[in-house]
Amino acid sequence: DAKTTQPTSMDCAEGRAANLPCNHSTISGNEYVYWYRQIHSQGPQYIIHGLKNNETNEMASLIITEDRKSSTLILPHATLRDTAVYYCIVRAVIQGAQKLVFGQGTRLTINP
């Protein structure tokens, strides 16, 4: 499985854009990058995923570098409810099952 590296923690002011970086320098050509977040005492919530191209949905945008060795999750207008641990994951497919290996993630705190 490709490993990912994320900062341990980040702070962002409410209403500003939160940019969460992730390094995945050993990613393979057919591996997707997924982002999940976990609000305290809840199960992780899917945010977005991508392969090569930048992606955007109602929650966030995902920017993947051309060499695919890193990516950035962007929350365009952060709110207090976005305070959570954010996980960057490279998906591995083993015998038809998708194994998502979670690292330590980035603890994002949105400040009022």
Add this chain to the structure above:
Amino acid sequence: SQTIHQWPATLVQPVGSPLSLECTVEGTSNPNLYWYRQAAGRGLQLLFYSVGIGQISSEVPQNLSASRPQDRQFILSSKKLLLSDSGFYLCAWSRQGASRGFGYTFGSGTRLTVV
């Protein structure tokens, strides 16, 4: 729409007692099913995954076992709980196969405290 149910939400069990956590998925067929554990202050660790009835793959050696008696039912068990089994247990499902673009949907979790 698909839903995933996990129960109980909270459980306090004495050391040496048995454990059974249940997870069911509705609205889909032949899902991949997963059990994760999150110890206090730690990341999520994949314990087991299953691609079909009776098919269980274990990721780490441990005091726990998993079973899939029905297509959409996944059970996590232990014969004798240890203090180290305490944690937040999460069930998840994903669509079958290596289809692109499908991630996991997680249940709401069971917080287990072994005393």
